[in-house]
């Protein structure tokens with residue numbers, strides 16, 4: 195086999211090399227075929243370039259549009275107080291640490307934010323990561339040994355699946371939110387030393403919510419720990435926005451919570467694990483993404499810290515988001531669409547066909563409404579949808595305009611009678 199050759203225009207001699215280099219050797223042809231296949235299937239993911247801040251109204255090169263596809267559930271990504279806190283922290287604490295936490299990368303603001311996160315979730319301690327993806331990559335490997343077992347919902351987020359792949363524990367996958375299957379797997383896993391049930395609190399593709407009450411009941415019966423990934427719940431689910439565990443009344447029964455600062459909490463970046471102090475202590479010693487990756491930049495810490503302050507002062511923002519979500523879901527259902535999920539600001543408009551979802555999303559954009567179609571492999575074949583995400587900062591008029599556009603576009607393409 196020939197050595198890979200790095201040339202001015204790309205890499206040749208490796209299967210993916212010919213794509214950029216315009217050569218025809220190796221596997222380039224088949225890779226090009228694969229790219230064409232992705233386009234042909236209507237599943238190509240392109241990146242739209244935004245010329246403004248994140249928010250309900252965006253500026254693109256071609257003009258202003260209404261935005262319904264960010265995880266900016268509470269509108270805090272462009273909240274003036276959040277931005278001011280970020281600027282202040284940037285000036286006081288600098289651009290970055292040029293270090294990992296345990297060498298010389300821990301500032302008072304990192305400790306303060308960890309304390310605030312613990313208080314928000316009513317847990318003992320918290321540990322910050324560069325992202326929730328990293329948090330998930332760190333936990334299983336640090337916590338579980340080959341004597342242990344992890345039981346994971348089949349539709350969990352990719353970061354949980356990757357995290358589990360990295361660890362040496364015995365792996366069980368239970369059917370999506372299927373408690374009979376979970377119980378059967380827990381029975382089988384009794385032979386192992388320790389059991390951890392891992393689930394998303396709210397699932398990002400369907401907007402459905404894990405049955406945590408039942409999961410916690412089974413966990414007690416079979417002596418398992420419960421881990422939830424709260425990226426699509428922190429800040430807005432539950433009466434005070436604490437998350438799925440608050441919504442379902444099991445804050446004292448879920449052992450470990452992972453979440454992100456990159457969605458509702460200001461939207462910059464960063465993730466965390468919160469839970470019992472000995473567990474967090476162990477992660478600080480053993481978790482590889484924590485030990486070997488840079489400290490969170492001060493501006494990011496400042497923004498997240500202010501976002502949590504705002505949420506702990508009042509639940510008004512979370513309540514406003516719930517009302518907007520209700521408005522969208524009921525109007526769309528009345529118009530004849532099927533919206534999956536349960537009262538979650540993720541509102542998947544179920545369409546079935548991948549092409550229909552892509553064409554309708556394009557047509558929505560031409561009417562000034564930014565929504566994205568999702569299709570295989572992100573969701574199962576035949577279950578394509580347009581995922582709409584509601585934010586507290588959408589006005590009632592914004593929501594009504596979106597519903598009207600959906601109704602017109604749906605009729606035009608035969609998705610509605």
Ligand SMILES: *Cc1c(COP(=O)(O)O)cnc(C)c1O
Pocket residue numbers: 324325326327328351353354394398423424425426453454455456463464465
């Ligand atoms: C977004 C998301 C992540 C990744 O979070 P980042 O902080 O952006 O890495 C992890 N888990 C779930 C369920 C998510 O939705």
Ligand SMILES: *[C@@H]1O[C@H](CO)[C@@H](O)[C@H](O)[C@H]1NC(C)=O
Pocket residue numbers: 323328329330331332333334335336353354357392421423451452466467477481
């Ligand atoms: C949660 O995050 C920790 C580190 O933050 C990570 O090690 C762990 O794998 C995550 N847990 C799950 C179940 O994703």
